[in-house]
Amino acid sequence: xxxxxxxxxxxxxxxxxxxxxxxxxxxxxxxxxxxxxxxxxxxxxxxxxxxxxxxxxxxxxxxxxxxxxxxxxxxxxxxxxxxxxxxxxxxxxxxxxxxxxxxxxxxxxxxxxxxxxxxxxxxxxxxxxxxxxxxxxxxxxxxxxxxxxxxxxxxxxxxxxxxxxxxxxxxxxxxxxxxxxxxxxxxxxxxxxxxxxxxxxxxxxxxxxxxxxxxxxxxxxxxxxxxxxxxxxxxxxxxxxxxxxxxxxxxxxxxxxxxxxxxxxxxxxxxxxxxxxxxxxxxxxxxxxxxxxxxxxxxxxxxxxxxxxxxxxxxxxxxxxxxxxxxxxxxxxxxxxxxxxxxxxxxxxxxxxxxxxxxxxxxxxxxxxxxxxxxxxxxxxxxxxxxxxxxxxxxxxxxxxxxxxxxxxxxxxxxxxxxxxxxxxxxxxxxxxxxxxxxxxxxxxxxxxxxxxxxxxxxxxxxxxxxxxxxxxxxxxxxxxxxxxxxxxxxxxxxxxxxxxxxxxxxxxxxxxxxxxxxxxxxxxxxxxxxxxxxxxxxxxxxxxxxxxxxxxxxxxxxxxxxxxxxxxxxxxxxxxxxxxxxxxxxxxxxxxxxxxxxxxxxxxxxxxxxxxxxxxxxxxxxxxxxxxxx
Numbered sequence: 299x300x301x302x303x304x305x306x307x308x309x310x311x312x313x314x315x316x317x318x319x320x321x322x323x324x325x326x327x328x329x330x331x332x333x334x335x336x337x338x339x340x341x342x343x344x345x346x347x348x349x350x351x352x353x354x355x356x357x358x359x360x361x362x363x364x365x366x367x368x369x370x371x372x373x374x375x376x377x378x379x380x381x382x383x384x385x386x387x388x389x390x391x392x393x394x395x396x397x398x399x400x401x402x403x404x405x406x407x408x409x410x411x412x413x414x415x416x417x418x419x420x421x422x423x424x425x426x427x428x429x430x431x432x433x434x435x436x437x438x439x440x441x442x443x444x445x446x447x448x449x450x451x452x453x454x455x456x457x458x459x460x461x462x463x464x465x466x467x468x469x470x471x472x473x474x475x476x477x478x479x480x481x482x483x484x485x486x487x488x489x490x491x492x493x494x495x496x497x498x499x500x501x502x503x504x505x506x507x508x509x510x511x512x513x514x515x516x517x518x519x520x521x522x523x524x525x526x527x528x529x530x531x532x533x534x535x536x537x538x539x540x541x542x543x544x545x546x547x548x549x550x551x552x553x554x555x556x557x558x559x560x561x562x563x564x565x566x567x568x569x570x571x572x573x574x575x576x577x578x579x580x581x582x583x584x585x586x587x588x589x590x591x592x593x594x595x596x597x598x599x600x601x602x603x604x605x606x607x608x609x610x611x612x613x614x615x616x617x618x619x620x621x622x623x624x625x626x627x628x629x630x631x632x633x634x635x636x637x638x639x640x641x642x643x644x645x646x647x648x649x650x651x652x653x654x655x656x657x658x659x660x661x662x663x664x665x666x667x668x669x670x671x672x673x674x675x676x677x678x679x680x681x682x683x684x685x686x687x688x689x690x691x692x693x694x695x696x697x698x699x700x701x702x703x704x705x706x707x708x709x710x711x712x713x714x715x716x717x718x719x720x721x722x723x724x725x726x727x728x729x730x731x732x733x734x735x736x737x738x739x740x741x742x743x744x745x746x747x748x749x750x751x752x753x754x755x756x757x758x759x760x761x762x763x764x765x766x767x768x769x770x771x772x773x774x775x776x777x778x779x780x781x782x783x784x785x786x787x788x789x790x791x792x793x794x795x796x797x798x799x800x801x802x803x804x805x806x807x808x809x810x811x812x813x814x815x816x817x818x819x820x821x822x823x824x825x826x827x828x829x830x831x832x833x834x835x836x837x838x839x840x841x842x843x844x845x846x847x848x849x850x851x852x853x854x855x856x857x858x859x860x861x862x863x864x865x866x867x868x869x870x871x872x873x874x875x876x877x878x879x880x881x882x883x884x885x886x887x888x889x890x891x892x893x894x895x896x897x898x899x900x901x902x903x904x905x906x907x908x909x910x911x912x913x914x915x916x917x918x919x920x921x922x923x924x925x926x927x928x929x
């Protein structure tokens with residue numbers, strides 16, 4: 299494609315996104331009107347059900363509620379006619395249409411609201427695919443403590459009966475109060491609060507429950523490690539002090555751009571801490587993080603330290619489908635200027651992040667190599683930020699993948715997923731594969747089976763591991779350790795999903811990256827692990843010789859070869875049940891980019907030439923596409 303043609307296509311894509319933004323505004327207005335109408339209808343139905351139940355002496359049935367669904371045609375169909383038919387059906391409302399701007403075999407997808415029985419009736423038509431417009435999830439709450447702006451749970455939970463007020467004072471190891479820290483209490487009556495500007499938070503517990511508290515957890519929003527206090531000795535009407543270690547106290551820096559490693563310091567930050575050395579800071583003292591750069595412990599764990607320093611991912615396009623990103627973060631500068639908010643349709647909202655996951659992943663991938671903060675693993679790659687969380691749905695993820703296809707993305711990271719398979723999402727991922735987009739998906743953080751779409755055979759599903767000695771032992775990160783670690787200290791994260799569909803694992807415990815406050819925080823999660831694999835995939839596309847010769851042209855064979863190289867670079871981990879917990883292991887960057895041999899490092903043999911067995915799609919194959927490669 300010529301530059302002029304590509305520019306024209308991208309301009310059309312921008313215009314289409316502007317139209318979709320207008321649809322989103324209309325969608326919100328429609329939702330409000332629908333909600334009001336539904337509330338009145340539901341209230342009348344509930345009153346009638348209650349009366350009938352009382353007459354029967356039984357329990358009333360819950361009235362049907364309007365739910366969101368997706369519908370698409372398996373075969374060519376007049377979607378405008380279907381839209382009109384749905385709009386004329388009582389109780390059914392078409393919210394919007396998700397349609398790719400590129401001419402493809404993938405049909406438009408209608409988003410509509412209806413009662414479950416109406417959706418079931420529509421699904422009985424053999425030419426239609428009807429699915430719930432499921433909410434996207436990380437599998438568990440994001441661990442970043444961002445304060446009241448993101449925290450939607452109870453703050454200062456009022457206790458039942460007579461309450462005992464407990465004040466928790468959170469400071470760092472220099473005595474500074476930590477505002478915006480999340481304080482949670484696990485006990486007979488769980489409670490949660492967020493510290494104010496003075497670093498204090500109040501939780502109210504019932505009389506008799508104070509002595510039954512099992513664990514107190516404190517998660518600062520940035521700059522400090524989290525702290526866990528077992529069996530805290532609260533005093534009634536007193537203040538309980540918690541001291542959190544600053545990140546800089548446990549980062550040993552040996553010069554600009556050198557790797558930094560966390561010690562095994564306790565909450566005091568003294569024991570096990572290495573003294574910072576290196577370039578002098580602005581105050582004349584030895585520079586510490588973030589004045590001097592630090593790498594994640596993944597650099598050594600994944601072999602990035604053996605990759606040539608000029609391997610920076612230049613020319614590769616990455617899409618991060620997550621919670622947006624704080625694009626004004628010091629580690630991102632002005633280099634991230636392309637994106638889309640699939641949830642709201644706002645042309646600029648993708649540049650903000652109320653959860654923290656997206657900002658953290660963005661800095662891990664493309665953090666500036668300027669000698670400060672966190673240096674990314676592929677800092678010269680072109681990053682596109684797509685917000686699909688929080689409050690995102692399946693339709694938003696499908697729309698985000700449309701963006702990836704239109705923008706000729708090379709590697710797309712899907713940080714969120716759903717629990718049940720979706721034919722529509724599987725077909726969209728297959729369309730992306732045919733367009734040359736490799737999808738790297740987090741397996742999820744629900745301590746259960748691998749989420750969808752990470753468990754698809756054509757998607758690279760990534761789990762998370764931790765390593766002993768990379769976090770203070772009294773931090774929340776220590777709770778990720780379950781079972782016996784390997785002889786070299788690695789362990790699968792306790793919260794990470796596992797089982798079939800887990801292809802690789804990467805560092806996802808106690809990883810330091812950017813926070814939406816423009817500071818830095820240590821996070822756990824499979825999204826963070828996926829960011830490391832996404833960055834490595836970008837380096838492979840940019841620097842492996844195969845992608846400048848036989849696999850230069852975009853297409854499914856290119857994607858399959860990239861996935862094969864990544865999985866073949868995995869270092870097998872010898873542990874009971876290793877495959878379900880570690881997949882093919884931790885990928886080695888030097889092997890993946892083609893400068894080291896897997897045989898000499900004791901890795902498994904490379905996949906044979908041609909498509910491996912998993913490269914032939916099963917889910918979604920033949921749903922909307924003509925047969926490919928014998929499928």
